[in-house]
Amino acid sequence: MADLSIVPGGELVTYGETLPIALVIADSAHHRAEAVDALALAGCAARGPIGFDEAARDFSRYDGLDLVVIEAASAPEALLERVFARAETLARERQLGIVATILPEQIDGAAAQLLGSHAQLLCDPTKAERVGAIAMSTMRGGRAVREVSGEAAVAQLRRLNEEMARIAETLVRLTRETDGPSAIDHRTGVRDSGNAYRGPETAAPIEIAASEIRGVIRARRLRSQFFEADLFADPAWDMLLDLFASDLERRRVSVSSLCIAAAVPPTTALRWIGTLHEAGLFERQADPADRRRAYIALTAKAIEGMRAYVGAIRRAGLSLV
Template sequence: MQADFLYDAAEDGAGCQLGVTVLADRAHIRGELRDDAEAAGFRILHSCSLEEYARGAITALGDVVLIDCAEDSAQSMAMLARLDMRAGKAGAQMVVSTTMGALDAVFGCFSFSAPQILVDPCRSERVIAIGRVLAHVPNLRLRELGEEDRLMLLRLTEQVGRIAERLEKLPAGQRAGGGAFRFESPSQGWHAEGDEYTIAPAQSQRPRLPEASFIRRIIRQRQARARFFDGELFADPAWDILLDLSAARAERCQVSVTSLCIAAGVPATTALRWISQMVDAGLLMRVSDPHDRRRAYIALADASADAMARYFAEVGADGSVPVLA
């Protein structure tokens, strides 16, 4: 996919052209990222592999950092963790592409910079991610986005991504790689402890989540629809994520990012966008692995677990009658 348009230089509020740091171990992707960033109006500050950047002298990061990391080697993960801290302190915007196999390790490296993480993206998805960066550069921001704006932007990005993916397939038949939320105050009914979630005795008047087997049956019922109809007709990643995490909470087990992306029933990059939005909205929370700080899990926030329990109680889902949620 070739860039069809050249844009004016991307500048900050002072009229300075924004700089970009390109770090990619795969040379062909590094070249594409560099070309696309220049086409979007950015000035290239650095363009090299992660290893080369780690060996060089410490220099200032660009306003935007584009990274491609396909393998979860210890050296690469250490470099990503350092870049995350530096970008978080400097306010740099990051776009990180990786593979499904390395996703959990890569995701665990980022705690401060809130990057866009793309999984096995095609070039069009990376171009869209670069475009989305402009909405987050502080000096270019025209107004703060409300939760409804964020949700609308997320859905629009999904639609544009699907269109771009299909257009990219047409010429040469190439394979494309693959909130208005309000809740009551969080309950104090549970806390994370070790490798499992410990549920404290709930007050009698507060509903509790159904048995995990019941929620899993609902999930299987939802998935069965794709055998008879186009799965895109029923794509509802937010609800599938909430159901999967509800079942995991009832089972008192932890859920990896990779597992949750699969449960969402949409491409991993799309699932990651939803997970990020739901974390920002307070629906989900990131849980660090106490035994390995490089790993992180995703869990329901207390308020979300309470809301899901009240939802199941409202629809009469006590586990005795199957309900197609």
Template sequence: MKQPEHVMHDFSYGAVEDASGLPARVAIFADNGPARAQIEEDLSGAGFRTVDGGAISNLLDGPITLMGDVVMVDCPLVDAGALAALARLDMRVARAGAKLIVITAIDALDAVFGSLDQSDPQILVQPTRGERIVAVGRVLADIGNSRVREMTEEDRLSLLHLSRQVEAIASKLEGLTGSSGGAASPQSALRAHAEKGQSTAGAVAPSQTPSLSNSPRAAMPDPRLVRGMIAARQARSKFFEAELFADPAWDMLLDLTAAKAERQQVSVTSLCIAAEVPATTALRWIKQLVDTGVFLRVADPSDRRRAFIALSEQSSDAMARYFAEVEMPLLQQAA
């Protein structure tokens, strides 16, 4: 299908290279043909070489040949076949040292997250067209860093140029398209999930927890106290813009602390809800905190396709000690 000419003329950029100077190539898989074509057009316009991988079922039938440094899968809906394809791709991408980007919807997030445990993927929840381009730029920067043992000053400047170029293209695309097709935003979808009565759990920030191995362990706080603190924080948005107080790391830590005291498991979706930021942003926080050992990814023993997020022992102890220090002043204020 012929694309509008203004789209073709607005993006006349040269081929993008990763930080090691190799041509950037992205393989795209999606069951929705028009969606796959739009992703290919946007990435090609941004200077990336693309390969049309076809439907997601192609990942399951026969051998997988990774056709690029990056594999992008658009998977807003999942069934058993799609999850099997993602799990197989996850294993192959991890073995090949490539990068995986999976686009999904909030309703499918837990299933998608649970099926991807080897390749360290980027998961985007209902992203805009610009956010897709930025995601590819980010993973290409990671690939370049892993390939170049010692980056020269020229390498660093090339990487900076790549990052700026990709973000400029994404911004320009967002200016042309406005909101993405009138679809509900990830944040509104999260709110809809919360209104259905799903439990919420907190997001995380990439900070280091101090070592407490030589100190006696403190008891977890009363979960009612923690939930009260969360409610008080959320009430601020009734009177001020919520962005003024965005602190996903602390909000997730609070919610995971309450959940641990309540002996409740926390899904990645409910953790994103508690973060009170767009789901894709919350997922980046979660990934960083899992990588640094603040959070743990815990497999569901009854269903290997599911995974939960929990506090590490060190983080649990740190939160217990924090509340032991502040609990008395909080109780005095409430009295």
């Protein structure tokens, strides 16, 4: 049987079974409407919506899904952890994508369950960010979106094209370019120096003070007092510096704190955290005292890369920026 979905404007459109299908989990009518609207713009059919009470019990009976959309802003706190856990299990078993819209105070709890390439976390997102996240999730899932017919479908595709044009800037940030097929080890995200000459190596370990790295971070933040912050947005490097300083200080960093250190909107920071986690530079560490909290740290390879970089900067007589 074909699936029905509501597109912006209120009309019903019938899709063939080849379109990506998403299960919407939301309690409030407002958040349900936002999710269904974004799904329609991304060319997906919506199933449900169902409430958090039902989702917390079990939603594995829903077959043929490609994506689970969770609107956590309206969720009862007592049910949220259970729904995240069930969604994570189902996503891994069936190779599904997850798009979860969360509040700032829900960042740590969501990251404790849903950090990975299959899940995208959005915090106070724009419509464009919602559509972009859904589109990326369905593309990663490999589900082909085939042509649909009818005037309503044509109008929907026109709206989709217009919306996707607005999110082009968001999506292009996720594009990775390399200098060659072996330039970067994508399992670690650290460039292989190969046989390139790097100058004399010192036998003694490199001594790096956390205060030195914190000073670099403060200097980077000072730029926003004189220039628009967006001109120098570099969340990946800002987070690497913050985690490196925290490692030197033997201090643990929560996901929400790292989002603040990134100096970009939370949704952008969460996207970069997921990307760097997937690249093998970040690792998630559970809080044994609180399952709702997750910490983020640099992997051993990332720490090695940061130390090597600082050493190279010093040998060249340059300043760390």
